Amino acid sequence: MQLIRKYNTAAPRYTSYPTVPYWDESSFNTDTWKQALLQSFRATNDTEGISIYIHLPYCEQLCTYCGCNKHITVNHGVEAPYIDSLLKEWSLYLELFKKRPRIREIHLGGGTPTFFSPENLHQLLSGIYMQADLLPDATLSFEGHPNNTTTAHMLTLYNLGFRRMSLGIQDFDPQVQDIINRIQPYETVERVTAAAREIGYTSINYDLVYGLPLQTITSVKDTISKVMQLRPDRISFYSYAHVPWVKGVGQRRYAEEDLPKDEEKRALYELGKTMFAESGYTEIGMDHFALPHDSLYHACKQGSLHRNFMGYTDHHTSLMIGLGASSIGDSWYAYAQNEKKITTWQQLVNSGQFPVVRGHILDTEDLLLRRHIHALMCGLDTRWTPDDNIDSVMEESLQRLTELEKDGLVDIQYGSVTVTEKGRPFIRNICMAFDARLWRKLPHSQLFSNAI
Template identity: 85%
Template sequence: MQLIRKYNTAAPRYTSYPTVPYWDEQTFDIDTWKQTLLQSFRATNHTEGISIYIHLPYCEQLCTYCGCNKHITVNHGVEAPYIQSILNEWELYLQLFKERPRIREIHLGGGTPTFFSPQNLHNLLSRIYLHADLLPDATLSFEGHPNNTTKAHMLTLYNLGFRRMSLGIQDFDPRVQDIINRIQPYETVEEVTAIARAIGYTSINYDLVYGLPLQTMASVGDTINKVMQLRPDRISFYSYAHVPWVKGVGQRRYSEADLPKDEEKRALYELGKTLFAENGYTEIGMDHFALPHDSLYQAWNQGSLHRNFMGYTDQHTSLMIGLGASSIGDSWYAYTQNEKRIAIWQQLVNSGQFPVVRGHILDTEDLLLRRHIHALMCSFKTSLSQADRENNVIAECLQRLEELEKDGLVHITEDAVSVTVKGRPFIRNICMAFDARLWRKLPQSQLFSTAI
């Protein structure tokens, strides 16, 4: 418990390095970013292929816990114009590449992708496929809300090559569902899961969140026992990020007095971890659990797990294109984020402009530190070469790890840094030791959610 109090500080989730608040936007320019896109595309299109993240931001109601970029509306007339704008943005990339992309991965995120009708999703994806080659082993996945993910949605996406579906469950306790404004009965989730399996989906993920308002050990235990009856192939068990200063009115529906505190919140995670293990799930990296037949487990077991802005994936691509308002892209040598405001994003792409509003060009040090943080996040271990040991920046990182080593969270040898079993819950703190940009400019206000 002393370790929880000591290390429950604000910490990034490290889907990238540098993290978004530390991007050097002053030195970023669009032309250099385009050059890095072409460099990565030419080097990897015929080997790895590319990943595409498509942000579909609309939701019919506000879930108060949500930290995503979303737009609340019941007007489905927004669907077709938004899709046409995504296709216009895709055309800008096709013109830049001048060669058919080979797609290894597509993820539809949100918002709520199943806000869009099956026909509109078909129109979007079939037109993206028209000028690209879908690799035979491509991984295609989408996020769905159990209340509006219909059989027609699942059949349409299955026929387009999708085999992975992620459902946002969060919690089955009616009191918790009410306060976070996400009412979805167990029977609804059961039905959607059964339909997906009957259609042929091979990997179903449930998103669960611990640390939500009004959660207790008993309620979380009950939720997980219900989940075990449905036995999803993967489970994402996320720590609730309470950041009302960022997300505003939604997270102000309740106060911190309603939230489980440090030790209590950690106990919720340990309860989940124990119940998952008892039911055959293996902990994968940070926040994820999978059954042995699932490809995420196999990638973890084989040492090929990858992490990017979409989270953990069993596919490795250096180039990830982000389409849609607020989407983030990664050329491996640079990051970009699109305009968040939908109307302005549409104006930009519809007038033939890349809708990038900020970005970061990675320097040599960034690439080095990202390699170590990525390795720690994906395998709980990173190797140290002779060049690393002679590098002053890495020496500073190792010095910052000394306190964590004393606490038994990491083991440092001449050629590696390894996270101990005891240290796995503190992986965000461990990666922070390699975050040189953060340490050079410590935030004056809280930028990140707490690590526990």
């Protein structure tokens, strides 16, 4: 418990390095982004293929816990114009590449992708496939809200090659659902899950969140017991990120006193971890659990687990294109984020401009530290050889790990750092030791959610 108090500090989740608040935008512009895209595309399209993240930002109501970029509306007239703009943005990348992309992975995220009608999702994906080659082992996944994910949605996407679905469950307790404004009965989730399996989906993920307002050991135990009855192939068990200074009115619906704190919050995670293990799930990286038949489990065991802005994936792709308002792309050598405001994003795309408004070009040091952080996040271990140049930035990182080693969280040997079983809950703190940009410019206010 003393370690929880000690290390429950603000820390990034490290879907990238450098993290977004530490991007150096002074050397970034649309031309440098295009150069980085071409560098990666020419080097990896024929071998790895590319990944595409498509941001579909609309939701019909506000879930107060949510930290995503979203737009609340019940006007479904926004769907068609948004789809048209997405396909125009895709055409900008096609014009740049001048060669058919080979697609390894597509993920539809939100917002609520199933806000869009099956017909509009079909138009979007057919338009993307028309000028690209979908690899035979491509991984296609979408996020769905149980309340509006219909059989028609699932059939349409299945016929387009989708085999993975992620449902936002969060919690089954009625009081918790009420305060986070996410009412979805167990029976609804059960019905959608059964329909997906009957259609042929091979990997169903449930998103659960611990640390939500009004959660207790008893309520979380009941939620997980219900989840175990439905037995999803994967589970994402996320720590609630309370950042009202960023997310505003939604997260101010409840008070700090409503939230489980420190040891109480960690106990919720340990309860979940124990119950998952007892039901045959294996912990994967950070916050994720999978059954032995799932590809995420196999990627973890084979050492091929990958992490990017989409989270953990079982395919490594150096190039990830982000389509849609606020999407982030990653060429491995550079990051770029699209304009967040939907109307402005559409204006840029419709006028034939890449809608990126900020980004970062990775330098040699960034690439070195990214490699080590990525290895720790995916494999809980990072290594280097005597031939590697261990410069001052690595020495500083190892010095920052000394205290964590004393606490038994890491094992440092000549040429390696390994996270111990005791250290797994503190992986964000461990990776932070390698975050040179953060340590050179410590924030004056809290930029990230707490690690625990």
